[in-house]
Structure formats: C-alpha cells, structure tokens
Amino acid sequence: MVWLLPGEALYCGPPLELDPHSGAASCLAIGIDEPLQVTVGGTTARLRSAFIPPRLTCQVTTTGRIAAFFLEPGSAPERSCSAMMRPVGAIRSDHQRERELAELSGALTDHDVQRWVALATGDDGTTRDxxxxxxxxxxxxxxxxxxxxxxxxxxxxxxxxxxxxxxxxxxxxxxxxxxxxxxxxxxxxxxxxxxxxxxxxxxxxxxxxxxxxxxxxxGLSPSKLLSTPLEIRPWQHEAPEERSSGAS
Incomplete structure (x- = not known):
C-alpha cells in the first residue's frame, strides 16, 4: 500500500528488490518483520530502522516486509524524524519509536496512518524561513x-x-x-x-x-512497482478538530 500527500509518501509492504539509488527526498525505512540490510559506500549494517538523507547512494534489502516513509527535505517533520535517531556514519538509526512503528506497520490501515506519521516525526519545534x-x-x-x-x-x-x-x-x-x-x-x-x-x-x-x-x-522501475499488487491512495492529515473529537 502507498499513501500520498504533498511532500510525503508512505509505503508498507513486501520488499521490492531495490537497486542502489539516490533519492531526492529523505527516507525513514523500518524493518517490519526483521532488521534491514542497509549498504552505504560498500559498508553494510543490520538495522531495524534507518534514516537516509537525500542524495546519498544506498541500498536497502530485507526478506521481510518494509515500511518506507519519504519526507520533504528540510521540512519540520523530516527534521524531527532525524532528531529522533542517532548518527551511524552517513545515515541515522535506532528511531526512538521503531518498535511501535514496526508493530503498527504490520497491519496499517487508513485510520492508522495519522498515528504512524505522528510516531515517526514527533515535533522538535524547528522552523525555517x-x-x-x-x-x-x-x-x-x-x-x-x-x-x-x-x-x-x-x-x-x-x-x-x-x-x-x-x-x-x-x-x-x-x-x-x-x-x-x-x-x-x-x-x-x-x-x-x-x-x-x-x-x-x-x-x-x-x-x-x-x-x-x-x-x-x-531503485526500481515504475512498471515493476506497478506490476506488484499495490494500491496507491491520496491521504490527508486529519484536521485538529477531528482528532480532538475522536472522529475516525
């Protein structure tokens, strides 16, 4: 499943046999069933969660399911997400909520996406021009x-x-x-x-x-992505009044 909104995209599902690639967006990758194999610059690390900044060539592989959250570079959510992890060379790892994110990703529904994003990004209060x-x-x-x-x-x-x-x-x-x-x-x-x-x-x-x-x-062609059983959905954040009222 892929959820889309301006500046962000979230994929949850089986591994897609990605080739080494360099993205224009930052990516938070979570191993849902098992740790990921993350290769950067010829070095491979076994990580449950990895934050990969834009323009860094890397390859992420796993035999289990994966959640991949693509964030607008420099946005407040991206900065908050990065701040919730520790540096490991050119990337970051050990997201503070990685266990919860992995568990929630295992059976993610439209209703849960808002909570998943909130767990992933937090709020560090950073701003930009x-x-x-x-x-x-x-x-x-x-x-x-x-x-x-x-x-x-x-x-x-x-x-x-x-x-x-x-x-x-x-x-x-x-x-x-x-x-x-x-x-x-x-x-x-x-x-x-x-x-x-x-x-x-x-x-x-x-x-x-x-x-x-x-x-x-x-790291893969769009035709290969679309050849997998995949549903792409536009997604919008809930309005504050909807969250406070408990609407679902």
Missing amino acids: ERILAAVELLSANPDLSAAHIAAQLHLSPSHFLRLFKRDTGTTLRRFRLWARMLSAAAHIADGADLTAAATAAGFASSAHFSSAFHAMF
Missing part, C-alpha cells in the same frame, strides 16, 4: 517554475534564493523539483492514468525520462 516555505508551496503546485520566477515572487535575488533553499531544505532546487514531479506523477497514477499520461502531466519529457528518473530515485 517563511520565504522558503512559500517557495515549497509554489513548487509543489507547479514544479516547472524557474528559480528566477520564484525569487522574484519572494523579493530575493536568484542566487540568494538558491542559497536559502539549499540551506533550509538540504537539497538543491533541481532535486526538489524532481521530487515534486514524482509526487505529481504518483497522484495521476492513483487517479487512473497510465505511466505515459502520468509522466506527461507531471512535466517529464517522456515516459522513458520518467522511468529513468524513478529508477535512479527509488
């Missing part, structure tokens, strides 16, 4: 916007904007734009579009370009 928050919203709605256009909207020079963007998100504008397009393509697929239509709607030059970029980011 409001102008970069606005830029992220603009790019999520339209990944084709240029740096010059966004900078002008924010009353910044393009060079200063790009420095702030990388500082606050931890990734480049180009990589973030790719992440936004991936989420857009996934949303179109969830609505019933085929790979070609989804790639075009998301702004990729062709379905081949989309497939190549998807494999580089996630």
Whole structure:
C-alpha cells in the first residue's frame, strides 16, 4: 500500500528488490518483520530502522516486509524524524519509536496512518524561513517554475534564493523539483492514468525520462512497482478538530 500527500509518501509492504539509488527526498525505512540490510559506500549494517538523507547512494534489502516513509527535505517533520535517531556514519538509526512503528506497520490501515506519521516525526519545534516555505508551496503546485520566477515572487535575488533553499531544505532546487514531479506523477497514477499520461502531466519529457528518473530515485522501475499488487491512495492529515473529537 502507498499513501500520498504533498511532500510525503508512505509505503508498507513486501520488499521490492531495490537497486542502489539516490533519492531526492529523505527516507525513514523500518524493518517490519526483521532488521534491514542497509549498504552505504560498500559498508553494510543490520538495522531495524534507518534514516537516509537525500542524495546519498544506498541500498536497502530485507526478506521481510518494509515500511518506507519519504519526507520533504528540510521540512519540520523530516527534521524531527532525524532528531529522533542517532548518527551511524552517513545515515541515522535506532528511531526512538521503531518498535511501535514496526508493530503498527504490520497491519496499517487508513485510520492508522495519522498515528504512524505522528510516531515517526514527533515535533522538535524547528522552523525555517517563511520565504522558503512559500517557495515549497509554489513548487509543489507547479514544479516547472524557474528559480528566477520564484525569487522574484519572494523579493530575493536568484542566487540568494538558491542559497536559502539549499540551506533550509538540504537539497538543491533541481532535486526538489524532481521530487515534486514524482509526487505529481504518483497522484495521476492513483487517479487512473497510465505511466505515459502520468509522466506527461507531471512535466517529464517522456515516459522513458520518467522511468529513468524513478529508477535512479527509488531503485526500481515504475512498471515493476506497478506490476506488484499495490494500491496507491491520496491521504490527508486529519484536521485538529477531528482528532480532538475522536472522529475516525
């Protein structure tokens, strides 16, 4: 099962035989049934939970089920999630709630997703420049916007904007734009579009370009992912009043 929302995606299910890859988003991986084998730079560690930052080439393998939570680089949830783990070389491990996350992932339903995300991310109170928050919203709605256009909207020079963007998100504008397009393509697929239509709607030059970029980011082709028994669902956070009222 895959749940989608702007800036985040959560997969729970069997291992997908991923090749080594480098993502545009950060990823929290949880071994549901057993620890994961996480390989970075030729070194493999056996970990129950791993936080993998963007642009780091790695490979995650397991014979059990896995939960993979992709987070918008530099976002408050991403920073909080990272802060709940300890550094292990270039990645982080031992999430404070890894046991609960693994148990909840074993039979995750739509009703439980909100709780899963809350456990994974916590809240460390970190903030970032409001102008970069606005830029992220603009790019999520339209990944084709240029740096010059966004900078002008924010009353910044393009060079200063790009420095702030990388500082606050931890990734480049180009990589973030790719992440936004991936989420857009996934949303179109969830609505019933085929790979070609989804790639075009998301702004990729062709379905081949989309497939190549998807494999580089996630370690498998989109056609292989879709050939597995998989359901993709848009997902929205519950409103605060809904949580307080106990609505489900």
